[in-house]
Amino acid sequence: MSRRFAADSASDLVQAERDIRARIGGQPLDFAAMAAVSNIYRAANVIRNRLERQILAGEDLSWAAFTVLFVLWIWGDQQTRHLADEAGVTKGTLTGVLKTLEKRGLTRRCSHEADGRLVLVSRYREPRCRRNKGSRPTRQ
Numbered sequence: 001m002s003r004r005f006a007a008d009s010a011s012d013l014v015q016a017e018r019d020i021r022a023r024i025g026g027q028p029l030d031f032a033a034m035a036a037v038s039n040i041y042r043a044a045n046v047i048r049n050r051l052e053r054q055i056l057a058g059e060d061l062s063w064a065a066f067t068v069l070f071v072l073w074i075w076g077d078q079q080t081r082h083l084a085d086e087a088g089v090t091k092g093t094l095t096g097v098l099k100t101l102e103k104r105g106l107t108r109r110c111s112h113e114a115d116g117r118l119v120l121v122s123r124y125r126e127p128r129c130r131r132n133k134g135s136r137p138t139r140q
Contacts, residue, residue, distance in 0.1 A: 013042070064089050064097050069106060069123070077122040079112065 017035060025031075048063065056066055067087040072078060078086065084094040098121060101107040105124050112118035 013039075062097070064093060065101055068094070068097055068101065068121075072107065072121065072123045077120050080109070080119045080121060083121050 017038075020034070020038075021031065051066075052063055056063065061069075064087060067089075068083060071083060071086045075086070080091060080094060080098075084091045087094065087097075089097065098107055098109060102109070102124075107121055108124050109119050109121050112120045
């Protein structure tokens with residue numbers, strides 16, 4: 001079966017709309033609104049897939065890693081819980097992404113100044129974490 005819901009071709013998209021109507025056509029639904037939302041979803045997926053394959057793959061970055069770096073670039077240092085929420089990933093996923101980004105020298109984690117229990121993430125090129133000499137970044 002082709003990937004109709006995330007298809008690139010017009011004929012596959014038209015067939016997907018027919019399949020949807022055939023399956024749920026008898027329901028009291030707003031099909032014009034469904035089609036609009038479905039098309040926005042498809043367009044977003046096409047853009048994301050192309051970005052991942054043509055740009056991010058060349059930089060060896062996942063979508064999650066790109067999103068984390070983007071959030072840090074735009075909004076600055078973040079606590080891990082806020083960063084995970086903004087990036088749209090779980091804290092567990094964020095931990096793995098940050099490990100990879102730290103190995104590449106792109107981010108670093110350190111204790112929050114006001115509350116040492118919290119972890120602050122920053123872009124490594126513009127660190128705003130204050131560290132004592134010889135101290136190491138804190139792990140989650």
